[in-house]
Amino acid sequence: xxxxxxxxxxxxxxxxxxxxxxxxxxxxxxxxxxxxxxxxxxxxxxxxxxxxxxxxxxxxxxxxxxxxxxxxxxxxxxxxxxxxxxxxxxxxxxxxxxxxxxxxxxxxxxxxxxxxxxxxxxxxxxxxxxxxxxxxxxxxxxxxxxxxxxxxxxxxxxxxxxxxxxxxxxxxxxxxxxxxxxxxxxxxxxxxxxxxxxxxxxxxxxxxxxxxxxxxxxxxxxxxxxxxxxxxxxxxxxxxxxxxxxxxxxxxxxxxxxxxxxxxxxxxxxxxxxxxxxxxxxxxxxxxxxxxxxxxxxxxxxxxxxxxxxxxxxxxxxxxxxxxxxxxxxxxxxxxxxxxxxxxxxxxxxxxxxxxxxxxxxxxxxxxxxxxxxxxxxxxxxxxxxxxxxxxxxxxxxxxxxxxxxxxxxxxxxxxxxxxxxxxxxxxxxxxxxxxxxxxx
Numbered sequence: 543x544x545x546x547x548x549x550x551x552x553x554x555x556x557x558x559x560x561x562x563x564x565x566x567x568x569x570x571x572x573x574x575x576x577x578x579x580x581x582x583x584x585x586x587x588x589x590x591x592x593x594x595x596x597x598x599x600x601x602x603x604x605x606x607x608x609x610x611x612x613x614x615x616x617x618x619x620x621x622x623x624x625x626x627x628x629x630x631x632x633x634x635x636x637x638x639x640x641x642x643x644x645x646x647x648x649x650x651x652x653x654x655x656x657x658x659x660x661x662x663x664x665x666x667x668x669x670x671x672x673x674x675x676x677x678x679x680x681x682x683x684x685x686x687x688x689x690x691x692x693x694x695x696x697x698x699x700x701x702x703x704x705x706x707x708x709x710x711x712x713x714x715x716x717x718x719x720x721x722x723x724x725x726x727x728x729x730x731x732x733x734x735x736x737x738x739x740x741x742x743x744x745x746x747x748x749x750x751x752x753x754x755x756x757x758x759x760x761x762x763x764x765x766x767x768x769x770x771x772x773x774x775x776x777x778x779x780x781x782x783x784x785x786x787x788x789x790x791x792x793x794x795x796x797x798x799x800x801x802x803x804x805x806x807x808x809x810x811x812x813x814x815x816x817x818x819x820x821x822x823x824x825x826x827x828x829x830x831x832x833x834x835x836x837x838x839x840x841x842x843x844x845x846x847x848x849x850x851x852x853x854x855x856x857x858x859x860x861x862x863x864x865x866x867x868x869x870x871x872x873x874x875x876x877x878x879x880x881x882x883x884x885x886x887x888x889x890x891x892x893x894x895x896x897x898x899x900x901x902x903x904x905x906x907x908x909x910x911x912x913x914x915x916x917x918x919x920x921x922x923x924x925x926x927x928x929x930x931x932x933x934x935x936x937x938x939x940x941x942x943x944x945x946x947x948x949x950x951x952x953x954x955x956x957x958x959x960x961x962x963x964x965x966x967x968x969x970x971x972x973x974x975x976x977x978x979x980x981x982x983x
Contacts, residue, residue: 561913567686569748574702574885580642581703583649583736584668585817586728589810590718591665592792595658604923606792607919609662620670621908625677625901629894632749636760637897639743641675644668646736673908677901680884682749685895689889689919693836696881697828701821704876708817711810718810730981768899778906780837780945781883784844785910787937789851789918791816791872797927801860812869819873827877828885836886837949843878844942846871851891851935855928883907933973 595606624641628634648668655661680696687695715727768774795812798804804812832838850871858864884900891899914934921930945971 566695566698570683570688570699572746574685575697576739577699577703577744578706579735579739581706582710582713583732585813586714586732589711589714589813590725590728592796602923604919606919620673621677623673623898623907626675627895628678628681634897635747635749638675638678639724641671642740642743644739649729649733649736653726676904677897681897684888685893687965692883692885692888693828693832696885697825700832701824701883704817704820704824708814708821714810718739765800767895768902771890772826775898777887778903781903781907782910782940785907785943786914787934788911788914790915792874793918795849797854809927813871816873817869820876823874823877824881828881831882831885836882837880838876841942843875844938848935848938851931852889855931
């Protein structure tokens with residue numbers, strides 16, 4: 543959707559065009575490695591928490607829904623704060639590093655808390671660190687590459703990040719298999735790995751250079767400028783509506799574990815299947831989004847999540863087909879939505895508001911998913927898991943149909959106004975003439 547605008551911006555700034563494949567920037571690679579190490583630490587904890595809290599400590603589905611939603615949305619405003627501070631101070635690496643350091647400290651704190659809600663408080667602080675770091679980190683990625691290659695850059699980062707999500711549950715499984723005090727050992731190893739991620743960020747990540755030399759950094763634009771960014775409001779509204787009916791993967795794993803009657807020691811392996819598919823599909827999904835439109839790929843990802851919900855509702859035997867289908871569709875959902883949403887928003891935003899704008903979008907999505915977790919936990923408690931999942935799937939189907947209908951209407955209206963030569967998806971027409979003179983030499 544944004545490819546033509548991205549190419550025009552690249553040409554104006556003398557940047558490489560997406561048709562000429564350029565190397566992935568070193569900033570993207572190193573940030574991907576930092577995220578990979580951090581995700582090993584995080585997923586070691588996340589992979590054991592649902593069963594630990596629900597089966598081990600006796601949390602009800604409603605309480606677990608509140609906790610899961612708290613992790614997703616309680617620190618939403620801190621995302622905006624982190625993004626705004628990063629933009630105003632031009633210290634995106636420093637703000638991101640503070641978030642990584644806070645999360646590492648929380649991994650160590652899990653060793654001394656013993657009740658469900660003290661665990662919840664530590665997890666909320668951990669999510670605070672994630673809220674602070676995510677927007678500055680994504681802004682570093684977005685600013686390090688041309689607009690037309692945002693999907694590829696975020697795809698590479700998410701692939702490396704997901705390698706950590708793949709290794710984390712495997713590490714947790716190994717620790718639980720050999721350790722006497724399994725959960726304490728998982729938290730200890732997780733804390734050590736998180737500290738290594740902070741060190742890696744501090745030593746090797748570099749800020750992207752400014753597009754033009756300047757005597758002093760330009761002040762960040764006013765926050766109200768975001769209200770005038772074309773397309774950002776529609777993107778936020780779409781993400782919020784879809785997020786409201788997005789069933790968290792922790793709930794899907796619990797439902798799958800019940801269908802399979804899976805022993806507790808094997809529960810951490812369920813996220814491995816999702817992460818493996820995500821790892822393989824992240825870069826192809828990013829490239830597809832660059833070529834075919836990021837909105838389309840984002841909506842298609844939610845259709846895949848709907849498919850995973852329908853598989854769990856279908857009267858299929860509890861066997862390999864069900865496991866592969868649910869975990870595969872869930873992995874494809876993340877590949878088609880996580881980095882693609884940031885890649886869609888990045889080229890819309892001015893450089894001085896890149897972190898802030900991405901934080902606003904992330905906050906909108908986090909708040910809607912917070913509400914979704916609360917509603918799904920309440921529905922599970924009141925109606926049972928099957929009706930709750932059916933209600934979520936029905937709501938997601940209605941939102942997808944509504945967003946698709948609006949998109950088709952706007953596409954047809956644009957064609958009527960612009961004539962048959964207009965480009966699809968609201969992009970500007972491409973000129974098939976000779977390339978102009980190169981700039982910036």
